[in-house]
Amino acid sequence: GQQVMQIPQYQHVQEGEDFTTYCNSSTTLSNIQWYKQRPGGHPVFLIQLVKSGEVKKQKRLTFQFGEAKKNSSLHITATQTTDVGTYFCAGVYYGGSQGNLIFGKGTKLSVKP
Amino acid sequence: NAGVTQTPKFQVLKTGQSMTLQCAQDMNHEYMSWYRQDPGMGLRLIHYSVGAGITDQGEVPNGYNVSRSTTEDFPLRLLSAAPSQTSVYFCASSYSDRGRLHFGNGTRLTVT
Numbered sequence: 001g002q003q004v005m006q007i008p009q010y011q012h013v014q015e016g017e018d019f020t021t022y023c024n025s026s027t028t029l030s031n032i033q034w035y036k037q038r039p040g041g042h043p044v045f046l047i048q049l050v051k052s053g054e055v056k057k058q059k060r061l062t063f064q065f066g067e068a069k070k071n072s073s074l075h076i077t078a079t080q081t082t083d084v085g086t087y088f089c090a091g092v093y094y095g096g097s098q099g100n101l102i103f104g105k106g107t108k109l110s111v112k113p
Numbered sequence: 114n115a116g117v118t119q120t121p122k123f124q125v126l127k128t129g130q131s132m133t134l135q136c137a138q139d140m141n142h143e144y145m146s147w148y149r150q151d152p153g154m155g156l157r158l159i160h161y162s163v164g165a166g167i168t169d170q171g172e173v174p175n176g177y178n179v180s181r182s183t184t185e186d187f188p189l190r191l192l193s194a195a196p197s198q199t200s201v202y203f204c205a206s207s208y209s210d211r212g213r214l215h216f217g218n219g220t221r222l223t224v225t
Contacts, residue, residue, distance in 0.1 A: 042216040042217065043203070090156075090214075101211075104155060105153065105154065105155035
C-alpha cells in the first residue's frame with residue numbers, strides 16, 4: 001500500500017539550533033499536510049501544501065513541497081522550547097478521499113534549554 | 114463552537130468487554146474519521162465516513178465497528194476488547210475529502 005516515510009524519528013537539539021524533518025512518498029501526492037502534536041495533546045494542523053515546488057513560511061517554520069510532489073520538508077529556524085512535540089506529515093493521494101490521507105510516523109523533537 | 118468532542122478521556126476495560134467511544138462535531142463537517150496512535154506507529158486510520166449513512170474501513174479496522182446516523186456523531190464501538198487495542202484514540206473531522214483535519218482531545222484506552 002501507499003506509505004509516507006518520515007525521517008528522522010527523533011531529533012534532540014539545543015535551543016537556538018535549527019531542525020528539519022523530511023517526508024517522502026513513492027507516488028505523487030495531491031497535497032501534503034503538516035501537524036504538530038504537543039506531549040499529551042492532540043495533533044494540530046499547521047499547513048497544507050498543494051502546488052509543485054511550493055514554499056510557505058510561518059514565522060520560524062518553513063514548509064516545502066518538492067517539484068515532483070513526492071517529498072516535503074519542515075524546517076524550524078532557531079528552535080525554542082515551545083517547539084517541543086511530534087511533527088507529522090500526512091499525504092493525500094490522487095483519487096482518494098479522507099481514507100487516503102496517509103500519516104508519516106512523525107518526528108519527535110526535544111529542545112534542550 | 115466546541116469543535117470535535119470526544120468522550121471519555123480515559124477508560125480501562127477488561128478483556129472481552131465492549132464499549133463505545135463517542136465523537137461529536139459541531140462544524141457541519143461531512144468527513145469524520147477515527148485514528149489510533151501507538152508509540153512509534155504514528156496515526157493509523159481505523160474507519161472513516163464521508164457523510165451520514167456512509168462508512169468505510171481504514172488501515173486497521175478489525176475489532177472495531179462504526180456507524181454514522183447523523184452528520185454530527187461518529188461513535189466507535191469496540192466489540193470485544195483485547196489488550197492489543199490498548200492505545201490512544203483520536204476522532205477527527207474535515208470539511209472536505211482533502212481538507213485539514215480537526216482532531217478531538219483523544220481517549221486513552223487501556224485493556225487489561
